[in-house]
Amino acid sequence: MDREHWLGIAGLLLLIGGSVFGLLIAPPEKYMGDVGRILYIHVPTAWNALLIATAAFVIAIGSLVKRSPKWDAALHGTLATTALLTVMLLIQGAIWAKPTWGVYWDWDPRLTTSAIMGVSFAGLLALRASLDDPERRATWTAVGTIIAYVDVPIVYMSIKWWRTLHQNFSTPETVNEMMVIPLRINAFAMLFIGIWLSVRMARLSLAERGAAVPTAPASADPLIAGRA
Amino acid sequence: MEGVIVGGWGYVAAAWGISLGLLLGWAVVLNVRLAAARAAAQDEGATDAG
Numbered sequence: 001m002d003r004e005h006w007l008g009i010a011g012l013l014l015l016i017g018g019s020v021f022g023l024l025i026a027p028p029e030k031y032m033g034d035v036g037r038i039l040y041i042h043v044p045t046a047w048n049a050l051l052i053a054t055a056a057f058v059i060a061i062g063s064l065v066k067r068s069p070k071w072d073a074a075l076h077g078t079l080a081t082t083a084l085l086t087v088m089l090l091i092q093g094a095i096w097a098k099p100t101w102g103v104y105w106d107w108d109p110r111l112t113t114s115a116i117m118g119v120s121f122a123g124l125l126a127l128r129a130s131l132d133d134p135e136r137r138a139t140w141t142a143v144g145t146i147i148a149y150v151d152v153p154i155v156y157m158s159i160k161w162w163r164t165l166h167q168n169f170s171t172p173e174t175v176n177e178m179m180v181i182p183l184r185i186n187a188f189a190m191l192f193i194g195i196w197l198s199v200r201m202a203r204l205s206l207a208e209r210g211a212a213v214p215t216a217p218a219s220a221d222p223l224i225a226g227r228a
Numbered sequence: 229m230e231g232v233i234v235g236g237w238g239y240v241a242a243a244w245g246i247s248l249g250l251l252l253g254w255a256v257v258l259n260v261r262l263a264a265a266r267a268a269a270q271d272e273g274a275t276d277a278g
Contacts, residue, residue, distance in 0.1 A: 008255075019244065035236035038243045045247065084254055088247050095243045099236050193251065200258045207265035 011192030018185030049085035060145035077202035
């Protein structure tokens with residue numbers, strides 16, 4: 001069994017525990033009532049989208065320096081996970097916005113910069129898919145990731161820099177302890193699941209590229225053969 | 229209490245359902261594609277060895 005499956009299993013168990021806590025045990029939010037429980041899936045998703053995007057940025061620099069298929073595959077994995085988590089957080093946010101703001105969408109700075117992030121990272125995946133030459137694909141993906149990443153700190157700081165509908169940062173001091181617990185559990189759950197998905201995508205990217213696949217019956221590369 | 233949103237479990241269910249559906253769907257797609265790619269690599273290796 002690939003060793004990252006343990007992270008996936010841990011993430012799944014934490015997500016079940018954090019979701020049960022957030023949906024059934026944590027108190028309703030003071031003004032939003034039960035709708036406020038969307039917090040426990042939306043905020044962990046957003047944190048990890050930004051975190052894994054940052055990992056993609058670091059890996060992109062490493063990919064340009066190292067020029068190896070493994071770095072490119074790792075970049076592909078983190079890009080795909082960032083795109084998925086960003087789409088998820090946009091959908092969750094829209095669903096949460098309707099009962100609280102009265103609309104599903106508004107061209108608000110936080111929402112707009114997040115949408116740009118989603119389109120950028122999904123666009124990078126489309127760019128990758130359109131390039132056949134592995135060297136060009138790796139270079140363009142890495143350079144594109146560095147350019148796309150410029151938006152990520154802007155997403156994070158948008159609620160400070162501009163007047164926005166989106167609520168400001170919350171801290172453990174400003175929310176009930178019973179709300180902090182499921183938030184933290186689900187944050188680790190989404191982190192573990194995000195890493196698991198990124199590694200699975202990296203393995204797939206390497207396997208499909210056929211890099212380091214020898215002519216023996218099974219690959220000698222543990223990342224491809226599943227013996228890591 | 230005035231100003232408090234009452235109900236809204238449908239929105240909560242939608243947010244959770246769509247999120248888990250996307251995660252699960254993507255996980256299944258990834259693992260099926262990876263299994264197929266590994267099987268293809270093994271077949272190719274067996275053919276070359278033969």
